[in-house]
Amino acid sequence: MRAPPLLLLLAACAPPPRAAAAAPTPPGWEPAADAPWCPYKVLPEGPEAGGGRLCFRSPARGFRCQAPGCAAHASAGRSLRASVLRNRSVLLQWRLAPAEARRVRAFALNCSWRGAYTRFPCERVLLGASCRDYLLPDVHDGVRYRLCLQPLPLRAEPAAAAAAAPEPTGPAECVEFAAEPAGMREIVVAMTAVGGSICVMLVVICLLVAYITENLMHPAFGRPGLRRQP
16 A cells, blocks of 8 residues: 655655764763762771771862972873872872773772882772772872772672672773972972072182282282382
8 A cells, every 4th residue: 555645755854863862971081070079988908897988079170280299190001190299199090981981880999009028008999980080198208109990890780799899800000109208309409599509609709809819919019100210
């Protein structure tokens, strides 16, 4: 049975069905606009100590690391960076591709520092999927730190033991840095200023000694106009 010409005309003029709207791409180093808080847990040492206390922090939006008050260190994959500030705090930031971010349920952050013969753990943190930065408030001067961030993928089925600390899987991005001693930096600046002042004083003293030697220690003997006539 043939369709009426009017129906065929309406079908030809009808707009095509719209595809599903794509998820907005979050900014490079910042969380999405609808994520005002970053939930995290600082995990204590030892499995018998419990899962830690849930805390929240606001993300550091619009942060820029500018010298000389900040030194930036990046991981090998360039997706993790540590900004070491002069007040001995470190802002850790990371980014993910939008497709990868949708498959992440949390982030595991492991911290260690290098001793004389071995490495020692300093802090383990479990961060929510919306987090894109974390602040270490105080690091020691002259100590080599190593921070490793590992995305934890979504589980295929809901697990009953979600409260336990998840085991990290897959590759991790690591960054190493050492905080410059603030006291040593101030000593170098002070010594530079004092050294410059001493150099200026030495130049002035040398000019003064030359002037005294030329005009006071050797009077005008020997000048032709002042010799006695016989």
